[in-house]
Amino acid sequence: MRKTLFIAALLCGAALNSVMAHEQHRMECSETAIHAMHADIQAMEDGEAKTTAMKEMDMAEDMMAKKDMDACMTHMHKAMEAIEK
Amino acid sequence: MSDLPAFRRHWLFATVAAVALLCAIGAAALFGGLFNVAADVPHSNALYWLLETARERSIAVRATGIVVPDDLADPRRIVSGAGQYAEMCSHCHLAPGMKRTEISRGLYPRAPELRRGSHLTPAKTFWVVKHGIKMTGMPAWGLTHDDEILWDVVAFLRKLPDLTPDQYRNLVEIAPKTHGETMEGGQMDHMDH
Numbered sequence: 001m002r003k004t005l006f007i008a009a010l011l012c013g014a015a016l017n018s019v020m021a022h023e024q025h026r027m028e029c030s031e032t033a034i035h036a037m038h039a040d041i042q043a044m045e046d047g048e049a050k051t052t053a054m055k056e057m058d059m060a061e062d063m064m065a066k067k068d069m070d071a072c073m074t075h076m077h078k079a080m081e082a083i084e085k
Numbered sequence: 086m087s088d089l090p091a092f093r094r095h096w097l098f099a100t101v102a103a104v105a106l107l108c109a110i111g112a113a114a115l116f117g118g119l120f121n122v123a124a125d126v127p128h129s130n131a132l133y134w135l136l137e138t139a140r141e142r143s144i145a146v147r148a149t150g151i152v153v154p155d156d157l158a159d160p161r162r163i164v165s166g167a168g169q170y171a172e173m174c175s176h177c178h179l180a181p182g183m184k185r186t187e188i189s190r191g192l193y194p195r196a197p198e199l200r201r202g203s204h205l206t207p208a209k210t211f212w213v214v215k216h217g218i219k220m221t222g223m224p225a226w227g228l229t230h231d232d233e234i235l236w237d238v239v240a241f242l243r244k245l246p247d248l249t250p251d252q253y254r255n256l257v258e259i260a261p262k263t264h265g266e267t268m269e270g271g272q273m274d275h276m277d278h
Contacts, residue, residue: 032125036190039127043195045204 027080029064029072037076040083053082124193133194140218144209147216151208157240166241167253168260169234173226174199182250192222202246210239 027033037057044050056079063072114120128136156162171180177189177196189196197203203210214235217225226235241256248256 035126039125039193039195042127042130042133043197045201 027073027076029060029069029076033076034061034064037079037083041079044083049082049085053079056082124191127193144205144212144218148206148209148212151211153207153211154236157207157236157243159240162237162240163244164256164260165234166237166239167256168262169230169238170241170245171257171260174238177222180245181248181253194221196222199242199245200248203242207239207243210242211235214238 034057037053037060041050041053041057044053056075060072060075060079063069063075127133170178175183176186177192178199179185179189181200189198205213211232213223215225215227215232217223217227226238245253
């Protein structure tokens with residue numbers, strides 16, 4: 001019984017890990033992800049949220065150019081938050 | 086004065102040369118595959134603005150003169166439109182309580198999330214739903230649906246931004262279950278009027 005529970009927990013963990021990795025992949029600081037965010041921003045109505053998202057993406061791209069991927073991700077997350085407001 | 090014909094000849098030559106050069110550049114860009122049609126690489130903001138403005142003006146001009154029915158607030162229209170919307174539109178335009186779908190993420194230009202509202206008037210919305218929009222993924226629903234059904238969708242879209250996820254689900258649940266049912270119901274209603 002314990003063995004079965006252990007295997008089930010392992011399988012759940014693996015599945016969860018895979019989902020998180022998938023999300024991570026989508027939000028990674030890459031050219032493709034940046035293009036996708038720009039496409040989202042273009043479709044937004046003009047306003048504060050759009051301006052914020054554009055500024056955050058500019059900063060994300062600056063950070064990407066400087067190879068600071070963590071900072072790039074932080075700005076992309078902020079842009080995403082503005083897009084989904 | 087005697088120089089004028091020569092000046093004109095030079096001017097003509099310069100104009101023809103400029104036009105030929107522009108044509109050559111255009112042809113090189115066209116046949117050289119310079120324009121990237123990939124949907125995962127967005128247009129430049131300038132080109133996006135140009136296309137968006139062309140689209141907005143095209144819709145505005147063509148929607149002029151469309152007579153908007155005065156019963157768009159009729160609950161029967163809204164319920165019928167909810168069913169149509171859930172079936173035909175929600176995969177791309179999403180709905181209250183719905184997460185972004187793979188198709189909504191992949192379309193370019195992005196389909197507007199209509200739960201956030203739309204700046205289009207009912208007449209323009211009707212025109213777009215009926216005729217679709219080239220190179221956007223928006224189909225021409227008028228090829229397969231009669232106008233009254235499309236006005237039901239317009240009626241629902243006016244209500245959509247005010248709906249909570251529960252209200253949206255309830256409307257979809259009580260909507261006619263199949264396309265055929267809606268079409269038959271709609272046609273019978275029109276015959277009644």
